[in-house]
Amino acid sequence: KKKLHSAGFEHEDKLLGGLLSSRFDQDSCLSRYESASYRKESPYKPSSFLISKLRRYEALHKRCGPYTESYNKTVGKLRSNGMIEEEASDCKYLIWVSFSGLGNRILTLGSAFLYALLTDRVLLIDRGVDMDDLFCEPFPEVSWLLPLDFPIYDQFKSLNQKSPECFGSIVSNNSSSSSSSSSGYVYLHLVHDYDANDKLFFCDQDQSFLQNVPWVIMKSDNYFIPSLFLMPSFEQELLTLFPDQQTVFHFLGRYLFFPRNPIWGLITRYYNSYLSQADEKIGIQVRVFDTRPGPFQYVLDQILSCSLHNNFLPEINQNESSVTPKNQISKAVILTSLSSGYFEKIRDMYWENPTVTGEVIQVFQPSHEGYQQTGKKMHNRKAWAEMYLLSLTDKLITSSWSTFGYVAQSLGGLNPWILNKPENETTPNPACTKAMSIEPCFHAPPFFDCKKRSGIDTGEVVPHVRHCEDMSWGLKLV
Ligand code: GDP
Numbered sequence: 001k002k003k004l005h006s007a008g009f010e011h012e013d014k015l016l017g018g019l020l021s022s023r024f025d026q027d028s029c030l031s032r033y034e035s036a037s038y039r040k041e042s043p044y045k046p047s048s049f050l051i052s053k054l055r056r057y058e059a060l061h062k063r064c065g066p067y068t069e070s071y072n073k074t075v076g077k078l079r080s081n082g083m084i085e086e087e088a089s090d091c092k093y094l095i096w097v098s099f100s101g102l103g104n105r106i107l108t109l110g111s112a113f114l115y116a117l118l119t120d121r122v123l124l125i126d127r128g129v130d131m132d133d134l135f136c137e138p139f140p141e142v143s144w145l146l147p148l149d150f151p152i153y154d155q156f157k158s159l160n161q162k163s164p165e166c167f168g169s170i171v172s173n174n175s176s177s178s179s180s181s182s183s184g185y186v187y188l189h190l191v192h193d194y195d196a197n198d199k200l201f202f203c204d205q206d207q208s209f210l211q212n213v214p215w216v217i218m219k220s221d222n223y224f225i226p227s228l229f230l231m232p233s234f235e236q237e238l239l240t241l242f243p244d245q246q247t248v249f250h251f252l253g254r255y256l257f258f259p260r261n262p263i264w265g266l267i268t269r270y271y272n273s274y275l276s277q278a279d280e281k282i283g284i285q286v287r288v289f290d291t292r293p294g295p296f297q298y299v300l301d302q303i304l305s306c307s308l309h310n311n312f313l314p315e316i317n318q319n320e321s322s323v324t325p326k327n328q329i330s331k332a333v334i335l336t337s338l339s340s341g342y343f344e345k346i347r348d349m350y351w352e353n354p355t356v357t358g359e360v361i362q363v364f365q366p367s368h369e370g371y372q373q374t375g376k377k378m379h380n381r382k383a384w385a386e387m388y389l390l391s392l393t394d395k396l397i398t399s400s401w402s403t404f405g406y407v408a409q410s411l412g413g414l415n416p417w418i419l420n421k422p423e424n425e426t427t428p429n430p431a432c433t434k435a436m437s438i439e440p441c442f443h444a445p446p447f448f449d450c451k452k453r454s455g456i457d458t459g460e461v462v463p464h465v466r467h468c469e470d471m472s473w474g475l476k477l478v
Contacts, residue, residue: 013041018051019255021058021140029136031264038271038392042254042413044247049240054255057117058139064091064122065142074214078151078184093215094121095146097156098128099191100221101374102383103403105131107223107440108190110252114225117241118234121216126156129375134384136258152185159187159217161195168197171206185215192221192444203450204233223406223440225249226465226475230458231450245464245477246437249410257411259384266366266385271392274364278332282312283393283412286337286419287402293370295341298427302419303342306397306432310417313361316353327358334393336386336404340368387411397432400470406440413438418470433469437478441468445475 014036015022026033064070074089096112098105109125116123124146125131137143146153161168165187189198200206202224210216225248228234242248259267275281284303288294307313313331317324335343343365350361366386373379387404390396391412398405400421409416415435420428449456459467459475468474 016042016254017045018048019046019054019251021055023058023140028261029258030261031258031267032136034264034268035258038268039412040394042250044244044250044413046247046251047241047243050242050251053117053241060091060120061122061139061144062142064093065139066124066145066147068142075151077214089214092119092121092213094119094123095215095217096123096125097159097217097219098126098131099219101372101403102134102380103387103405103407104221106253106257106387106407107249107403108220110249110256111220111222111224111228112218113256114248114252115228118228118237119210126153130377130380133377134260134263134380135256136260138256138258156217159189159219161189161193161198163187165217166198167201167206167210168195168199171200171209172197185217186210186213188216188218188220190218190220190222190224194444196448199446199448200450202227202231202446202448204231205450207231207233222444223249223403223442224445226439226442226477227445227458229465229477230461246439247413248477249406249440250413250438253407253411259388263381263385263388266381267388267392270366270385270389274362275332275334275389275392278330278362280329280331280395281393282307282331282333283390283396283408283414284312284333284335285390285396285398285402285405285408286335286339286342287399287404288337288339289401294339295345296425298422298425300342300345301427302422302431303346303397305427305430306417306419309430310432310434312395312397312417314355314357314359316349317356318353324354324356325358327360329357330360330362333361333363334389335363335365336367336390337365338369338371340365343368398435401443403440409435410438410440421470435469436466437476439477441471441474441476443471443474445473 014033016036020032024032070089070091074091094112094116096109113123123144125144127145132145165183165185167186167188188201190201229238286303288299308315343363347363350363355361367382369379387407390408396409396414396416397419398409398416399419415438417432417434419432422428445458447455447458464477465475466478468476
């Protein structure tokens with residue numbers, strides 16, 4: 001059995017095969033050095049090209065990050081509204097605007113970072129209400145947080161598809177020279193409601209216009225990486241960075257997202273109290289997209305059907321006269337859900353009845369927050385802690401369409417069983433489907449052939465970009 005972990009426990013692969021920089025102060029972010037000792041070793045290894053790309057990025061970030069000489073100079077271009085001709089600065093930026101649920105934010109920020117890597121931009125993030133509370137600084141020495149005195153910070157909220165700086169309207173009007181140079185930035189609208197013009201972002205011809213824009217400001221609630229793999233200008237580099245395409249978010253997520261110490265405390269205390277001693281740890285992520293509070297019987301039936309048929313959990317023995325075999329194997333189930341109903345029913349089922357195998361089943365649920373409360377600090381801390389705890393399990397069941405589950409599966413390197421999306425409040429049959437890969441699904445991909453300027457099924461172009469198991473029009477890397 002695994003030992004209890006204590007702070008200071010040194011794991012030999014604490015830099016995750018060279019993925020992480022060694023230039024950090026350990027105490028400021030305990031999870032960066034301790035997380036490896038809570039996980040099984042990943043079967044995936046980062047490519048040397050990815051490692052050197054990250055080190056080069058870190059050097060760029062240090063040279064161009066907040067309040068560096070280059071940063072100040074480039075900010076000057078915004079202040080002067082592009083009116084004064086200044087000498088070209090050597091740094092270009094991508095600003096990620098905080099927006100949407102936490103799972104969505106983690107996936108889009110990962111996507112933004114990869115886009116920044118591919119285009120030699122420096123990634124700076126809008127901290128929103130709590131990005132700085134949830135995540136450690138990922139790059140050594142210089143912050144990734146956009147300074148609060150950034151000149152147009154207060155305009156972020158109002159940026160939308162109708163803004164004159166919006167990429168979609170600029171490329172469709174062919175007015176590239178005027179709008180962007182007058183304001184000094186371009187706004188990228190990659191939100192699920194984006195239109196055909198905004199989607200031209202995924203066409204090489206239209207990308208070229210962004211090349212010389214010093215400030216690109218992005219809003220997105222989507223994991224758009226699969227479509228970057230379909231762009232000839234990025235394809236070769238992406239395939240070299242990620243020879244195994246299903247590891248993209250696994251590595252980017254493990255590189256970028258470390259829980260800050262208070263959240264690491266939530267994770268480790270929970271893990272050590274409830275999970276560490278079990279022979280097998282099972283994660284069940286229940287996300288019900290129904291506005292009524294629940295719990296719903298058809299969802300409970302679905303969770304049980306998936307768990308029992310796929311050997312996550314043993315059947316119970318309702319025949320009181322039969323003898324239960326002796327079995328020392330223990331399984332700990334961590335179930336996450338906004339409602340406590342599913343957890344209570346499953347826990348009671350294994351209290352009130354013996355299992356046919358004799359295995360000991362413990363069922364736990366960290367929180368039951370009732371409903372999504374995006375602006376609240378402790379709520380989001382718990383959401384982050386729970387995604388992370390799910391990623392520390394051995395086997396995972398997730399819910400369709402949920403970015404919360406995608407984060408857990410990719411970070412953990414777990415190929416989950418996905419609960420199929422129920423229709424008409426009935427338990428689907430089969431209850432769940434085994435995922436093809438550990439990657440998240442891009443929910444709103446473009447279906448456009450940039451060369452022919454016509455519609456195309458982007459899930460049929462290359463073998464490693466396919467339609468998702470849980471959303472037939474989505475795209476994922478496999
Ligand atoms: P998605 O909506 O499932 O794609 O995931 P998001 O994370 O983007 O948004 C859902 C939000 O609802 C989370 O960020 C949490 O705030 C909350 N939430 C949903 N499910 C859970 C859960 O199981 N536990 C906790 N603590 N919060 C949850």
